[in-house]
Amino acid sequence: xxxxxxxxxxxxxxxxxxxxxxxxxxxxxxxxxxxxxxxxxxxxxxxxxxxxxxxxxxxxxxxxxxxxxxxxxxxxxxxxxxxxxxxxxxxxxxxxxxxxxxxxxxxxxxxxxxxxxxxxxxxxxxxxxxxxxxxxxxxxxxxxxxxxxxxxxxxxxxxxxxxxxxxxxxxxxxxxxxxxxxxxxxxxxxxxxxxxxxxxxxxxxxxxxxxxxxxxxxxxxxxxxxxxxxxxxxxxxxxxxxxxxxxxxxxxxxxxxxxxxxxxxxxxxxxxxxxxxxxxxxxxxxxxxxxxxxxxxxxxxxxxxxxxxxxxxxxxxxxxxxxxx
Amino acid sequence: xxxxxxxxxxxxxxxxxxxxxxxxxxxxxxxxxxxxxxxxxxxxxxxxxxxxxxxxxxxxxxxxxxxxxxxxxxxxxxxxxxxxxxxxxxxxxxxxxxxxxxxxxxxxxxxxxxxxxxxxxxxxxxxxxxxxxxxxxxxxxxxxxxxxxxxxxxxxxxxxxxxxxxxxxxxxxxxxxxxxxxxxxxxxxxxxxxxxxxxxxxxxxxxxxxxxxxxxxxxxxxxxxxxxxxxxxxxxxxxxxxxxxxxxxxxxxxxxxxxxxxxxxxxxxxxxxxxxxxxxxxxxxxxxxxxxxxxxxxxxxxxxxxxxxxxxxxxxxxxxxxxxxxxxxxx
Numbered sequence: 001x002x003x004x005x006x007x008x009x010x011x012x013x014x015x016x017x018x019x020x021x022x023x024x025x026x027x028x029x030x031x032x033x034x035x036x037x038x039x040x041x042x043x044x045x046x047x048x049x050x051x052x053x054x055x056x057x058x059x060x061x062x063x064x065x066x067x068x069x070x071x072x073x074x075x076x077x078x079x080x081x082x083x084x085x086x087x088x089x090x091x092x093x094x095x096x097x098x099x100x101x102x103x104x105x106x107x108x109x110x111x112x113x114x115x116x117x118x119x120x121x122x123x124x125x126x127x128x129x130x131x132x133x134x135x136x137x138x139x140x141x142x143x144x145x146x147x148x149x150x151x152x153x154x155x156x157x158x159x160x161x162x163x164x165x166x167x168x169x170x171x172x173x174x175x176x177x178x179x180x181x182x183x184x185x186x187x188x189x190x191x192x193x194x195x196x197x198x199x200x201x202x203x204x205x206x207x208x209x210x211x212x213x214x215x216x217x218x219x220x221x222x223x224x225x226x227x228x229x230x231x232x233x234x235x236x237x238x239x240x241x242x243x244x245x246x247x248x249x250x251x252x253x254x255x256x257x258x259x260x261x262x263x264x265x266x267x268x269x270x271x272x273x274x275x276x277x278x279x280x281x282x283x284x285x286x287x288x289x290x291x292x293x294x295x296x297x298x299x300x301x302x303x304x305x306x307x308x309x310x311x312x313x314x315x316x317x318x319x320x321x322x323x324x325x
Numbered sequence: 326x327x328x329x330x331x332x333x334x335x336x337x338x339x340x341x342x343x344x345x346x347x348x349x350x351x352x353x354x355x356x357x358x359x360x361x362x363x364x365x366x367x368x369x370x371x372x373x374x375x376x377x378x379x380x381x382x383x384x385x386x387x388x389x390x391x392x393x394x395x396x397x398x399x400x401x402x403x404x405x406x407x408x409x410x411x412x413x414x415x416x417x418x419x420x421x422x423x424x425x426x427x428x429x430x431x432x433x434x435x436x437x438x439x440x441x442x443x444x445x446x447x448x449x450x451x452x453x454x455x456x457x458x459x460x461x462x463x464x465x466x467x468x469x470x471x472x473x474x475x476x477x478x479x480x481x482x483x484x485x486x487x488x489x490x491x492x493x494x495x496x497x498x499x500x501x502x503x504x505x506x507x508x509x510x511x512x513x514x515x516x517x518x519x520x521x522x523x524x525x526x527x528x529x530x531x532x533x534x535x536x537x538x539x540x541x542x543x544x545x546x547x548x549x550x551x552x553x554x555x556x557x558x559x560x561x562x563x564x565x566x567x568x569x570x571x572x573x574x575x576x577x578x579x580x581x582x583x584x585x586x587x588x589x590x591x592x593x594x595x596x597x598x599x600x601x602x603x604x605x606x607x608x609x610x611x612x613x614x615x616x617x618x619x620x621x622x623x624x625x626x627x628x629x630x631x632x633x634x635x636x637x638x639x640x641x642x643x644x645x646x647x648x649x650x651x652x653x654x655x656x
Binding site: 042043149150151179180181182183184185187188191206208209210212213214236246247248249250251252253254264265268269 | 371372485486487488515516517518519520521523524542543544545546547548549572583584585586587588589590591592597598599600601604605
């Protein structure tokens with residue numbers, strides 16, 4: 001079956017003082033219907049920009065976004081509004097993504113009103129049902145965001161995203177601002193909703209343990225590019241890209257106490273303004289060689305379903321032997 | 326690790342309230358905690374558990390007017406911090422006890438260069454130190470936290486989050502304090518940078534024998550850094566022990582168990598998390614008995630009416646009715 005969402009060589013460059021900032025630089029992703037693609041990376045890697053482009057909240061510099069077999073970047077305003085009903089977003093910060101002057105009822109009603117979906121008694125019924133689905137007690141219907149805690153606020157954000165029965169939801173760090181016990185409640189809710197409503201998620205996060213838990217496939221981003229993409233369990237069982245390995249090694253685990261000195265990666269993310277045409281991770285990479293600095297490293301299929309952008313594995317393809325780091 | 330000794334810091338029966346016109350918030354409700362020289366103690370809990378309030382009480386930085394210490398004492402090398410004058414306290418802060426705040430983006434002065442900010446605390450606490458010597462020390466501190474000294478003339482906005490947090494650490498350690506209180510020092514940072522900062526803190530701890538209170542909600546960070554751990558809930562320490570006691574399988578407080586079950590485990594395949602039901606109680610209206618009972622699956626009648634007795638096994642203490650009592654008193 002054709003994927004629900006597909007991007008082709010998607011780019012977003014911002015003109016800034018001192019050059020061009022390559023926020024998203026040639027991203028190809030596919031998300032199957034009913035699946036979750038986890039997009040992982042550190043701050044500034046372009047993951048949120050990517051999420052906004054696929055919803056056309058930001059216009060890309062170049063590339064294509066295919067949703068249900070149609071290139072939505074060609075759409076005019078009226079058409080994009082029609083398709084946007086099927087595509088929603090849940091934001092990171094439930095403290096700033098809800099209008100403080102609107103009650104829970106008004107917040108959830110807004111998308112329904114905007115799209116002239118329903119009114120009157122029907123509206124009330126829909127809102128009550130949405131509140132039940134996301135688990136907010138009905139007594140909160142006239143409450144304002146500041147009267148609720150972070151977990152409940154995030155539930156309101158989810159109810160708003162669900163109001164128009166979307167097919168696809170971009171979840172942009174939906175649990176990062178929440179306490180762990182609340183985080184777990186929201187993750188469970190998102191997974192239940194996916195099962196019940198056949199939702200497709202793009203789940204953007206910096207937290208690898210969260211992404212492993214919720215995703216079917218994972219794309220690892222570094223400085224605007226996807227460096228590794230494969231099924232979730234494959235990524236954790238057999239991470240190949242040196243950056244992915246470093247990310248995994250950097251997570252402190254409560255299970256392994258002081259498991260020796262971990263392999264730390266040096267330095268910090270380099271400048272996304274006018275990056276050199278080399279492997280972007282090269283300055284921090286232990287395995288960096290001259291080939292890495294010779295040019296951009298494309299994302300290639302190293303094994304079925306396992307895509308990687310690293311010269312170590314491109315060599316191995318031509319040799320026919322598998323080279324390990 | 327910890328030889329028998331008098332603790333560096335000893336908190337006894339500390340109670341802190343925030344009093345406003347609307348309500349009295351019981352932020353910290355009678356906690357006891359000892360920190361020995363060279364030891365790192367993790368203070369773990371969720372938002373509103375009273376972790377930061379405890380730290381601010383030790384620093385005597387509670388918001389005046391609203392924040393009040395109503396009970397207990399805080400002994401630093403045997404002297405009661407709460408009896409010190411404001412002047413004495415100002416001397417102590419930065420020199421003997423210092424604190425790293427959560428958000429490196431907001432804890433630096435945007436109008437001062439990084440070098441000046443490190444210099445500031447050196448000058449306050451080392452009156453009469455020559456300018457050349459102070460300069461040398463600034464360079465030394467920058468090198469120690471892995472920032473090239475030539476960057477000392479730059480301003481905070483020219484640094485990344487990880488580098489700013491390193492500067493904050495350099496400031497905190499400038500006067501070689503005996504105790505460092507780190508309030509969520511890596512929460513605002515990316516994982517790879519977090520790993521670098523934690524490694525740096527561990528190195529410094531070993532080379533300077535600084536004791537540390539590490540406030541965090543991340544059990545991974547606890548396992549990496551801490552010798553002892555205290556788990557806080559609704560202003561009380563509900564479980565305390567060595568890091569091994571807390572992280573190993575074994576008897577635990579139901580809240581601790583819930584906390585662990587809430588974290589997606591990167592090594593285990595599990596499709597559903599089992600979070601703790603409900604929410605942290607409002608500290609202005611705490612439930613009677615065990616404060617965790619409204620959310621606890623094992624709650625019995627005693628839990629609703631009586632404060633739980635501590636169950637003690639060696640250093641490991643759990644305040645829960647489930648385990649019965651081995652002696653009187655509180656944790």
